[in-house]
Amino acid sequence: xxxxxxxxxxxxxxxxxxxxxxxxxxxxxxxxxxxxxxxxxxxxxxxxxxxxxxxxxxxxxxxxxxxxxxxxxxxxxxxxxxxxxxxxxxxxxxxxxxxxxxxxxxxxxxxxxxxxxxxxxxxxxxxxxxxxxxxxxxxxxxxxxxxxxxxxxxxxxxxxxxxxxxxxxxxxxxxxxxxxxxxxxxxxxxxxxxxxxxxxxxxxxxxxxxxxxxxxxxxxxxxxxxxxxxxxxxxxxxxxxxxxxxxxxxxxxxxxxxxxxxxxxxxxxxxxxxxxxxxxxxxxxxxxxxxxxxxxxxxxxxx
Amino acid sequence: xxxxxxxxxxxxxxxxxxxxxxxxxxxxxxxxxxxxxxxxxxxxxxxxxxxxxxxxxxxxxxxxxxxxxxxxxxxxxxxxxxxxxxxxxxxxxxxxxxxxxxxxxxxxxxxxxxxxxxxxxxxxxxxxxxxxxxxxxxxxxxxxxxxxxxxxxxxxxxxxxxxxxxxxxxxxxxxxxxxxxxxxxxxxxxxxxxxxxxxxxxxxxxxxxxxxxxxxxxxxxxxxxxxxxxxxxxxxxxxxxxxxxxxxxxxxxxxxxxxxxxxxxxxxxxxxxxxxxxxxxxxxxxxxxxxxxxxxxxxxxxxxxxxxxxxxxxxxxxxxxxxxxxxxxxxxxxxxxxxxxxxxxxxxxxxxxxxxxxx
Numbered sequence: 136x137x138x139x140x141x142x143x144x145x146x147x148x149x150x151x152x153x154x155x156x157x158x159x160x161x162x163x164x165x166x167x168x169x170x171x172x173x174x175x176x177x178x179x180x181x182x183x184x185x186x187x188x189x190x191x192x193x194x195x196x197x198x199x200x201x202x203x204x205x206x207x208x209x210x211x212x213x214x215x216x217x218x219x220x221x222x223x224x225x226x227x228x229x230x231x232x233x234x235x236x237x238x239x240x241x242x243x244x245x246x247x248x249x250x251x252x253x254x255x256x257x258x259x260x261x262x263x264x265x266x267x268x269x270x271x272x273x274x275x276x277x278x279x280x281x282x283x284x285x286x287x288x289x290x291x292x293x294x295x296x297x298x299x300x301x302x303x304x305x306x307x308x309x310x311x312x313x314x315x316x317x318x319x320x321x322x323x324x325x326x327x328x329x330x331x332x333x334x335x336x337x338x339x340x341x342x343x344x345x346x347x348x349x350x351x352x353x354x355x356x357x358x359x360x361x362x363x364x365x366x367x368x369x370x371x372x373x374x375x376x377x378x379x380x381x382x383x384x385x386x387x388x389x390x391x392x393x394x395x396x397x398x399x400x401x402x403x404x405x406x407x408x409x410x411x412x413x414x415x416x417x418x419x420x421x422x423x424x425x426x427x428x429x430x431x432x433x434x435x436x437x438x
Numbered sequence: 439x440x441x442x443x444x445x446x447x448x449x450x451x452x453x454x455x456x457x458x459x460x461x462x463x464x465x466x467x468x469x470x471x472x473x474x475x476x477x478x479x480x481x482x483x484x485x486x487x488x489x490x491x492x493x494x495x496x497x498x499x500x501x502x503x504x505x506x507x508x509x510x511x512x513x514x515x516x517x518x519x520x521x522x523x524x525x526x527x528x529x530x531x532x533x534x535x536x537x538x539x540x541x542x543x544x545x546x547x548x549x550x551x552x553x554x555x556x557x558x559x560x561x562x563x564x565x566x567x568x569x570x571x572x573x574x575x576x577x578x579x580x581x582x583x584x585x586x587x588x589x590x591x592x593x594x595x596x597x598x599x600x601x602x603x604x605x606x607x608x609x610x611x612x613x614x615x616x617x618x619x620x621x622x623x624x625x626x627x628x629x630x631x632x633x634x635x636x637x638x639x640x641x642x643x644x645x646x647x648x649x650x651x652x653x654x655x656x657x658x659x660x661x662x663x664x665x666x667x668x669x670x671x672x673x674x675x676x677x678x679x680x681x682x683x684x685x686x687x688x689x690x691x692x693x694x695x696x697x698x699x700x701x702x703x704x705x706x707x708x709x710x711x712x713x714x715x716x717x718x719x720x721x722x723x724x725x726x727x728x729x730x731x732x733x734x735x736x737x738x739x740x741x742x743x744x745x746x747x748x749x750x751x752x753x754x755x756x757x758x759x760x761x762x763x764x765x766x767x768x769x770x771x772x773x774x775x776x777x778x779x780x781x782x783x784x785x786x787x788x789x790x791x792x793x794x795x796x797x
Contacts, residue, residue, distance in 0.1 A: 331538030334505055338534075339552035339599065340526030349551070353542045434542070 182400075182410035190404060201407035210387050210395060211412060218391040218416065221306060222371045228310045229366040230359055233317025237325055240318060258315040266379035269308050270295065273380075298388045301381045305389050308380060309370050316369075317362040324358030325351070357431040364424050371416060392416055449517030451607050451639030452502055453478040457511035459497055459663075471497040472508070473663035479607075479639050479656075484630070486654030487643045490686065494663040495643045496535075499609050502641065503532045516606050526555065531600035532609035537592045537616070539584040545571075545595050546580040552603045570598040573635070590621050601636070608633070608640040614649060626652060647687050651675065659683050678703075678780065681787035690738065690753040696784055697747030700793055703780040706738070706755035711762040712773040719776035721746060721795050725754065726769045739764060743772065746795055 149155055186197040205211050240251055257265060272278055274295050295301050332354065336346045352359075374393045377383055383390035383398065390398070392412055400409015459472035471494045479485040487495040500506040502513055504525040513520050520528050531552075539548050549570060553563040571577045574594040584592060593613060600608060613629065614622045630653055633640050644650050650657050651671040658668040659682070667679035678684035678692070684703050685691040693709065694701045712722050723743045728751075731738040737756040742749050754772060756762075764770060781790045 329536060329538060329541075331534045331536040332540060334500075334532075334534060335538035335540070335599075336551075337505060338503060338525045338530070338532045340555040340603065341551070342526075342555070345555055350540060354540075 179410045179414060182406050183414050185407045185410075187406045188404050197407060201405075201411040204405070204408045205399075205411045205415070208399075208408075210390060211392075213387065214390040214392050214395040214412075215415070217302075217389065218371050218393075221302075221309070221391060222367050224306050225309045225313065225370045226363050226366050228306070229313045229317045230363050232310065232314045233362055234321050234355075234359065236314060236318035237321035240322060241325060254318065255315045257312050258319075260312075262312065262373065262375040263379055265312060266308060266376050269304070269311075270380050273304050295381055296385055298385060301385060301389050305377055305380055308376050309373070312376075313366050313369060317366060320358055320362040320365070321355060324355040327358075328354045353434075357434045360427050360431045364427055367420070367423070371420070449481075450478040450514065451481050451483065451516065452641060453514040453517075454498070454502065455512045455514070457498065457501060457513070458509045459494070459501060459506060460509040470663050472501065472511075475511070475660075475663070475665050477658050477665055477668060479641055481639055482637050483639055484633055484653055484655045485639075485641050486650040486657045487641065487660060488647060488650035488654075488657050488687070489645065489660035491645055493660045495645075495660050496611055497663075498660070499532070499611055499641060499643050502607075503530050503609050504528050505532075529603070529606040530609055531603050531605035531607070533593075533596045533600050533611065533613050535612045535615060537596040539592055539595055539599070541584050543583075544580065545576065545582050545584070545587070548584070548595055549580075549599045549602055552599060556603070566602045567598075570601045573601065573632070574598045589616050589618070590625060593617065593625065597632070605638065608638050610640060610642045612644055613642070614644070614646070629653065647689065651687070659686065661686070677789075679789055681782050684780065684782070690755065692780070693743075693750070693752040694782070695743060695747040695750045695752070697793070697795070699784050700790065701782040701784050701787070702747055702793075702795070703782060704774045704778055706753045707757070708774050708778040709752065709754040709772050710756060710760060710774075711764070712771040713762060714760050715773040715775060717775045717777075720773040721776055721779060722771055722773040724769050725752070725772040727764055727766050729766055730764060737764070 181194070183201055184196060184198060186195040186200070187193065236254065240247070240254065244250075295304055328351070332350060333346065336350045341349060371391070372393060373391075374397055377389055377391055377394045378397070381389045383394045392415060396409040396413035398409075399412060400406050403409070454475055454477050457472045457475040458470065461469040461471055463469050473494075475494075475498060477485075477498075487498060489495045497506060501508050502515075504520065504523060504527075508521070515528050515530065525532075539545075540551065543551065546567060549567050550563055553566060558566070567580070568577070571580060574597055576591065576594050576598060579587060579591060579595065584595070587595065593616070596613075610629075614625055617625055626649060642649075642653060651674070654671055656668060657671055657674050659666040659674060661682050667674060667683045669677070674683060674687055678687065681694060681701060681703070685694065688705060690706045692703045692705050694703050696702075709725075712720070723746045725739070725741045725743050727739055727741040729740040731740070735758040737760070739754040739756060740751070741754075742751050762770075776795075779792065779795070781792055782788060783790050
């Protein structure tokens with residue numbers, strides 16, 4: 136600046152200053168994240184250590200009281216197991232089915248574009264809406280009635296009113312919803328694999344299984360792991376599917392931590408206990424995700 | 439080799455008969471990548487497929503390897519029909535243009551992969567890996583991952599991976615294209631020595647005529663899915679079968695001058711100032727000099743010739759031993775020895791019998 140004197144009127148414009156631009160572009164995101172992520176999160180943490188209730192929302196520090204309440208609740212421990220089981224089963228199914236679907240969608244066939252779009256629909260439909268549809272399908276109106284009409288089902292309630300089938304239904308809807316997402320992620324991963332590698336594997340005499348498990352799987356492991364993390368994050372944080380489909384029932388048998396938190400904190404009025412319940416899994420998940428992402432990064436470094 | 443000699447018929451290492459490969463393009467447009475190819479390679483021979491990009495040479499190689507299924511025609515390897523057989527049964531090894539090493543595996547595991555696929559027992563695998571690594575001078579690299587290797591090293595690993603299977607045929611798809619110019623020259627030499635050493639029939643694809651002429655025992659020139667000519671580098675260069683081969687091979691390419699319904703062809707190095715051509719049967723022509731380039735000791739003279747046919751721009755390549763002073767703008771009498779002239783049909787471009795040209 137000092138060496139070459141700028142001519143009069145040739146001042147650097149505001150948009151030439153990178154420092155300013157950086158802030159200008161970042162600000163909306165910062166505001167958005169603060170308002171919708173950071174603030175609620177801080178509030179939740181604060182409430183988890185408070186005596187606040189729906190009737191008396193003023194903040195009074197309560198130490199670990201809420202956690203004691205939650206840990207003393209049998210339903211909490213059941214919900215915790217349910218959440219872990221649901222997430223675990225969902226990850227496995229979504230990753231396996233998503234990978235299979237990704238391979239199908241990559242194959243050349245007629246109407247491939249149309250099929251690709253259609254397949255994505257479950258993921259693009261609002262959760263609550265699709266959950267309602269499934270409730271209708273699986274509940275009294277749809278499958279249940281058909282089964283009864285065909286004399287395959289007698290007595291009792293609809294599938295959603297039975298303990299086992301209700302849990303299966305929750306898993307199924309999550310898997311149905313997240314498989315397209317995983318498929319798209321894995322497809323992106325497959326597309327980034329240099330094509331010659333598969334030719335090389337065929338030339339090297341590898342059969343279908345060896346090509347898949349010896350070449351394709353290791354090369355797409357990073358993206359597959361990302362798909363798994365997404366599935367986990369979305370599944371175990373989700374309230375809508377369980378709320379709409381089973382309401383946590385029958386007899387709290389399909390309750391997961393988020394729905395329990397909602398039940399205790401919002402409907403039951405014990406905001407502190409709700410917050411404590413919803414926070415419980417966070418450290419676990421963060422640790423898990425950190426490990427997975429670290430492994431992913433190491434695997435990617437090989438490329 | 440011996441077995442086949444006893445059988446009385448020396449089976450070709452690879453033979454393609456009437457190969458046609460049609461790709462379905464968009465909107466039912468068809469692309470004939472291979473348009474009826476008959477070619478064969480002998481045991482222990484270095485056959486080079488040469489052609490411009492898109493001529494179908496890589497498709498031909500992939501069809502031989504079993505990566506592509508021919509629309510029509512047959513492929514024989516070692517005298518056996520292999521149509522419909524997957525690559526692993528064909529006993530071919532192919533080095534792809536990109537080398538396509540497995541990025542997640544070490545060099546050792548890369549070379550081991552084909553052996554594992556064939557369920558070779560562990561101690562044998564180790565022995566073969568060592569043998570291949572030593573042959574290619576890469577024992578020190580076995581513990582590395584492909585990303586830690588240079589282009590030349592990757593190529594050696596790809597060769598080693600192809601080699602451990604002890605294939606009946608080596609297929610190499612532009613193996614030098616990924617290397618820089620300096621490395622290319624030395625690697626070319628190494629490839630040739632390597633093939634001599636193992637004595638396996640090799641089919642080598644390239645668009646680089648220097649590689650083709652330098653490496654090939656025989657060269658097959660392809661264009662637009664058709665085989666134009668197969669022959670020794672000398673045949674290809676001196677006796678081109680048509681104008682495509684004549685102009686594709688040789689740098690600068692053969693000059694072609696139209697004379698009635700014929701094209702008269704002569705190589706730039708045979709077009710010299712008339713006083714340097716002692717032959718009685720020489721054909722002379724005036725050359726109007728436009729430009730002279732001085733390239734590695736040779737003078738490349740650009741200009742237009744008349745008299746022997748329609749006025750045509752040509753290039754003459756004068757070796758350093760020709761000291762005739764020439765300047766742009768002047769017209770000088772040039773000549774070509776009569777036996778160096780080649781004649782082609784002006785319409786179809788195919789080689790025809792010589793025509794007498796007086797003067």
